[in-house]
Amino acid sequence: MKFSAQNPVKSLHLVSLGCTKNLVDSEIMLGKLKDYKISDDATNADVLIVNTCGFIDSAKEESINTILDLHEQRKDESVLVVAGCLTQRYQEELQKEIPEVDIFTGVGDYDRIDELVDQKRSAFTNQVFLASDTNERVITGSSYHAYVKLSEGCNQTCSFCAIPSFKGKLHSRTLQSLVKEVKSLVSKGYTDFSFVSQDSSSFLRDQGQKDGLEQLINEVDKIEGIKTARILYLYPSTTTLSLIDTIAESKTFENYFDMPLQHITPSMLKIMKRGKGVEKLNELMDHMKSKPNSFVRTTFIAGHPGETQEDHEALCEYIANYKFDRANVFSYSTEEGTAAAKSDALIDQEIIDQRADEIGEIIAKTTQESLEKEIGKTFEVYIDGESDEHEFLLSARKTTWAPDIDGEIYINDNELYDENNPEQLAFGQIYTVRVTELSGDKLLATVIK
Incomplete structure (x- = not known):
């Protein structure tokens, strides 16, 4: 970027x-x-x-x-x-x-x-920098959407991840600092927010509070001027049914559930040190899906050391059955200093890539099915501007979706159009649209309100 x-x-x-x-x-x-x-x-x-x-x-x-x-x-x-x-x-x-x-x-x-x-000098401070409400930022890429970072570092011990080795343990910002920053951004015209960190559902756990993210949601709900928000990067062992309920009950936060699962079989979750049993994981995932207009996104790793062909097949079956709205798969990459790098059960790269391709094909199918379900539906979108595809198409995003990663909707008609006032659609604003068709992986829609 x-x-x-x-x-x-x-x-x-x-x-x-x-x-x-x-x-x-x-x-x-x-x-x-x-x-x-x-x-x-x-x-x-x-x-x-x-x-x-x-x-x-x-x-x-x-x-x-x-x-x-x-x-x-x-x-x-x-x-x-x-x-x-x-x-x-x-x-x-x-x-x-x-x-x-x-x-x-x-x-x-x-x-x-x-x-x-x-x-003109180099420097490496030992402590990771943690943003605060006093840091002046130049928001890029959008006139209405901003990312807000909740914390730095991570207390999880995933077998494949080296992030804690150079980002350190979890350091959460204070709730007051975050509320102050969001209010400041709202005063500058920002209305849509994505809250991010390495492990968002652990927010404030380093300060002895297990419901930190729920507290944040409740405080953000009180801020006037915010239209929509979503949380990225929930972690299985620190996400609760109560948190899912709080997101669903919020007037501001979309029912957007982004939880990287990485795998689903008991043996692989144990090897990967993911800290949540399959039964509890299924309970969480089903609870997310049960919420009105829920949108569930995840990621998986193919070919982690110790993964058997049976594990891979079970994962494929799970992805096909759950039908995630969006998902990504990564071929396992050996990272120095991680537990997985020391494993004596490394898998041949050709097999890793083959498994990733198989998962990728299933994800492509379920993503297409998720998009097809939108045909004929009416919902709200943000209009971002002219599309790169054609000068007569506008680029929009469903308010639930995260910017840049969940897709783009083309606006090809406007029922509000008035030849005496042809520039009625304002960029960065919310409009209600009706989806008319799916072309490739792009939804086409008409503005109706």
Whole structure:
């Protein structure tokens, strides 16, 4: 994702890779460097920043390629800065192997990026940076939607995940800080929010409170001016039936349930250290699906060490039967320092990829079925602007859906149209639409209200 902003003096080009949590940190860096004019042109920028991802091999490769590409493009005397998860995780190796980079920093100095750029020096603070309501951000990509980060770090011990090794233990923001930030964003015109973290359902558990996310929902419901919100990244062992009920009863939060399951058989959940029995997991998933207009999203890992063909087949059957609205599958990637990396039951890469492909085909089918169910329905959408597909189509998103990941709806007709007032549809606003058909993976709809 690439960004732009304004200032007559020096220019800045920033590339944010990886997850939306990284995006929030990138927006904080843009806020600290607000005296720079932000440019889409890397060749003429005075400062270039890559906020890297270090989660899995493909993300690491993308980060390295982006760094080297920007170095090739940049002008003389420009400053190349590399920040984020990859540099935090491999700080010594990267500083040694990529001398082209002028400044290295990790995940603890986003709010000091202006100092580091001015002094042209690298720094790695031991503590992970935790956003607060005092951090001024430059919200990117939307005039009405913003991500809000609940916490940093994670207390889970998943066998395949290296995040706690460089992000540390769970550190939740205070409820007061979050409410203050949301109110500030609402005062600037933002009406739609996605709350994110490594493990959102554990919010405030590090402060001894097991219902932190429920408290947040209740407080956000009191804020005037918010139209919609959703929570991303629930964790099985810290999600309760009560939390699901609180989301469903909220006047603000959509019935959007995003819980990465990774697997479903008892043996694999134990190997993966996922901490929830299959019976309890099924109870949670069924409770989510039972809510009105619920939308359930998840992710799976194919080919984790110890996964048998029977485990794989059971997972395929579960995905096909549950019929998730959206899902993703990742081929297992061995990450240094994780429990899975030490396993003596590693699976051949060809088998891993084959299993991922099989799961991907099932997911494609269930996603298509989810979209087909929308034909003929009436619901609310945000209209984002003109579509990339055609100048006469508008791009919209169902209010339930998360931006950029759950799909796009094309508006191809407007029953409110008045030839004396042809520009009635305002971008960033909510309209009621009726879905008329499905073309490929895109719903087509008519504005009716």
